[in-house]
Structures are given as structure tokens and as C-alpha cells.
Amino acid sequence: MRGFIILLSLLLIFKLSIAQPGQRSHIAGGKASSSHADIDNLNNVAYDIFLSEPDSARKIAENALLLSQKSNYSLGMGRSFYNIGLIYWSQSYYTISLFYLNSATNYLSLSHPMELSDCFNALGRTYADLGNYKQALVELNRSLSLAGNDTTRIAEVHSQRSYVYFAEKNYDKAIVTAQYALKLNLSVDATGNVAVLYARLGGIYRCKKNYRAALDYDDVAYDLSKKTFNKRLRAKMYVEYALINNELHKYDLAISYAKKGASLADSIGVVDAEAGAYNAMVKSYELKNDLQGALAYQKKYTAMNDSISASARLKTVKLIQNYYALNSKLEGIKLMEANDIENKAKIKAQTRLILILSVSLLVLISLLFVTFYLYKQKKILSSKLGIQHNALLDQKQLIEIQTADLQSVNGLKDKLLAVIGHDLRTPVANMSNIVEMFNDGYLNESEVGDLMKEIAPIIKGAELTLSNLTEWAGSQIKGRNVNSTNVDIFLLGVEMEQTFTHHLQLKNIEFVNQAYAGQSVLADENHIKVILRNLVSNAIKFTDNKGNIKLSTKIEGNSIVVSVTDTGKGMNRSEIEKLFSINTHFSHSGTSGERGTGIGLLLCKELVELNGGKLSVKSVVGKGSTFYFNLPLMGAYA
Known part of the structure; x- marks a missing residue:
């Protein structure tokens, strides 16, 4: 009797296990349908805002792409790739745009001809921007063949064709094509496109030297630009x-x-x-x-x-980072899906085998040991899945830390650009005002000469700011190479005194070069010049009139210690602790109102460490500061 009850229970479990896959498919189908609608909404939002907010649009489109990959939604992936391609085109990254637009064509089938037509049209415009006019026309022909009777899309294709003919200097053909596109756009009341086509016709007639016709078209384009707030x-x-x-x-x-x-x-x-x-x-x-x-x-x-x-270089770095981050996420999803399918298949096979062995237990009790063995295998697999889950959590935590670091660096970048932009605007504005006043006759040559002498220190400060920014940006993007040579600190001190002669005379500051002549260090000469230039500049900035600045060296073991000492305002302990931190660096105004960005000392610290030394500071408020660093002596002296 007990054996019969056990057999009945096992048969019932087996029946439920067979029924469950169908039920799961039904539920999964409902979720997939809802997910497709969400993905379509994301792509619609990305397309609507890509011209006004390209960065936000790209994030939305990338999220739609990841969701489409997870749900195996081909149309969603095609539209996501198309939107990302449009965004990069709007930011003038044409090569990257081609990659995403071509990727979109692999997922957009002929069952969605309008979306495919839009994609080929975008490819044609991008090839035209890259100067490949032959391929541009090929892509536009493909777009036109798929547009059917859609007047808006047909007008867009002919508008892009006129752009290609204009670029090829085939002006007559460009005019005919643009006028046809204009007629179609007027029929669908596409005022924005009409304005662009009038402007294009004006440009074509200007190149044909028909200036009367060019002005007529330009006047209409100008009026429409005001009407459309363009x-x-x-x-x-x-x-x-x-x-x-x-x-x-x-x-x-x-x-x-x-x-x-x-x-x-x-x-x-x-x-x-x-x-x-x-x-x-x-x-x-x-x-x-x-x-x-x-x-x-x-x-x-x-x-x-x-x-x-400069902006393009910074954006290119960010673009490459975004591309590899997105590609890494897509590869991660594919790997997780493959592992998930494999693990589900294993679990399903083992579950069925366990059920079969359980039914067979009533006939052959000896198979109990086999069933127990398979149960252990299942536990081992579950343990492995747990380990993989923990690894994924660790990876997520690492990504969050890296994201925080990137945000910190990006925040520093924004801060530096804002400060530098402010500091550079003043000398440029002064120069511009002097030129305009001279041109208007308000200043004579003698007065201009006097003014130029007064703003010379500001220009020199701006030059040092630009030099520091170039050095620092180069280290962040490409890294640094150290070309060590025989460097005489005394001779560099003579060069520094000559470089800052005008600044020293303005504030009546004495520069004393007490470095040992003839004693050489092993270092990169350009790096040491940048370090001394920044330290001497800072010393001048924070030293009052009739003060003094001293460059000195002393030997300690196999190293030489180089120091720059001033009789300036000095710093307290709190300020010293903030000097060399990338997150807390700061800058005070000098004794004559000089401004700085705070990047100079960060650059000095990096260059000293690259040459095997360490930058330190001693300072007393009201008495002055000493910045010193050590460098290895040449082998002969050591």
C-alpha cells in the first residue's frame, strides 16, 4: 500500500514538471510583449531629443539597445543602433556614426521598410559629410526605393541628393533637385525643411556668382528661420x-x-x-x-x-570610452545569456533524470545510490551558480567605484576649464579692448606701448596657465615618457632668472641663484624646467615688493635636493595639506592680485615623481615658503 502511494505521488510530480514549461512560455510571452512596448517608447524619446540633448538621448538609446539584446527584439536593436548613429552624426563623429548605422541595417528587415529607408537616408548624408559622394548616392537610392509613397521621406532623400550635388559642385543638378525637394516639403507643410532648402539654394547661387538670386533665396530662408525660431x-x-x-x-x-x-x-x-x-x-x-x-x-x-x-580631442576620448563601455555591456549580456541557457539546460536534464530515477526506485532499489550521486551534482552546480552570482556582485561594485572615480575626474576637469576660461578671458579681453581703442583713435602708439607693458605680466601668467594645462592634459590622455639626461640646476636657475626678469623688476624682488655650478642630476630637462618655472612663478606671485627668492641645492647621499625659498605670505597647515590633492587643490590670489588655477603644483608633483623624486613644502605664515624636491645625481658624482 505504501509503495502504491509513493508511486502515485511521483507520477503527479512528473506530470506537473511537464506542464510547467508551457505555462512559463505563456507568462514569458506576456512580459516580452510589454518589454517591446517599453523599448519602442525609449527609442521614440531618444529620437525626439537627439538634436537638443544628444548626451541624454545616447544614454536612453543605449539602455533600449541593452533591453532589446536581453529580450532578443530585432526591431528594437535596429532602431537603437539607428538612434545612436544619428546622435554621433549630429556631433560630427561621422566614422562612428557609420558603424552604428550599418549595424542598424543588420537588424531592420524589409518587413519594416520605413525604418530601413530612414537608416539608408542617414547613411547617405553621413557618407556625403565624409566626402564619399558616390557611396552617398548609392545609399540614398536604397532609401528612395523603400520610401514608397511617403512624401516626407521622398522629400528628405531629394534634399540630401541636392546636398551631394552641391558638394560635388554640380550646381545645375543641385538646383533642380533642391527645387523638387522644396516642392514636396511645401506640400506637406514641413516649414523647417523648407527654410533649410531655401538657404541651400542661396548658397548654390552664390557659388554660381548669381548674387541677386542668392540674396532672394537667402532673404526667404532668413524670414523662415525667425518664424521657426531656428x-x-x-x-x-x-x-x-x-x-x-x-x-x-x-x-x-x-x-x-x-x-x-x-x-x-x-x-x-x-x-x-x-x-x-x-x-x-x-x-x-x-x-x-x-x-x-x-x-x-x-x-x-x-x-x-x-x-x-581641443574640445574635439576631449570628446573623442569620451566617445571611445562610451563605445567600449557599451560594447562590454553587450558582450556581458551575451555571455550571461549563454551561461543561463546552458545552466537551465543542465538543471532541466538533471531534474528529469532525478524524476526517472525516483520512479525506477520502486523497481530497482539499487539505483538509490545513483539518485543520491546526481543530487550531490545538483548541489555542486548550485554552489557554482552562487559563486558566479557573488562574482557578478563584485564586478558591479567595481563598476560603481570606477564610475565614482570618473565622475570625480570629470568634476575636476569642469572646475579647471571654468577657472582657466575665466583667467584667459581677462588678458584676451584686455588685448581686444586695446586693439579696438587703437583702431578707433582713442590711443596713440606710445599709450599702447605703456598699456602693453602693464598687461605683459598678465599675458605671461596666461601663457604659463596654457603651458601647464597642455602638459597636464597630455599626461592624462597619452601618458608620459621620461628622457633622462645630464641636467645642471645652476644653468637652469640662470635661465629662470632671465625668464622672469620683468616680473622680478615689477615687484623689485631679488633672485639669488645658490645652486652648485657643475653638479648635474639625472633627469628629464624639460620636466625640470616646467617644475622650476612653476615654483619660481608661484614664489614671485606670493612675495611682496622688495622681497627675495633663493634657488639652492645640497647633496644628501646619492641625491641632490633642489629648493626654492621665498619671503612671501606663507601658508598654514590646513592649506599645505590641500596643495597636492587632485580633489582638494586650491589657489590664492597673489600679493598683486595675480590669479592661478592650482594645476601648476599638481603638475610639478607628477613630474618630480616621474623623475624618481618627491616634492615637499615647508611654510610659515607671514615669513615665506620653501618648496624642495630630490633628484638622483649623475653616476660620476654619486
């Missing part, structure tokens, strides 16, 4: 007006338009339009034979290009 287009129209008036020899009018364009572009952060305005003004002043005016705006144009290049 400040970016309006800034570019001002630049276009400046270029046309240069061709018409109306240089003063061209300068007026270029200044309006530069001002508007600066207010909304459109750097390429601002740079174009400066370039137009350079040409206007050159054609007027006003070489001073041309030189002034050439400097602004060069500074703008340098700023764009």
Missing part, C-alpha cells in the same frame, strides 16, 4: 550675407553681417558658424587693406579653431 540657421544666414557682400565689394556691410552672425552663434554655441563669421571678417578687412583689422580677427578665428580642436 537660431542656428539664422546665424549661418548672417555669415552667408557677409560672404555675398564681400563678393559685391560692400565690405563694411559684410563686416556688419559677420559680427551679427558671430554674436548669435556665440550665444547658442554654434562654433562652426562663429568661426565662419570670423573668417568672413578676415577676408573683408584684407580686401579693405585694413591689415590690423584682418590680423585681429585672424587671431580670433585661429583661437576658435584651436578651441574646437
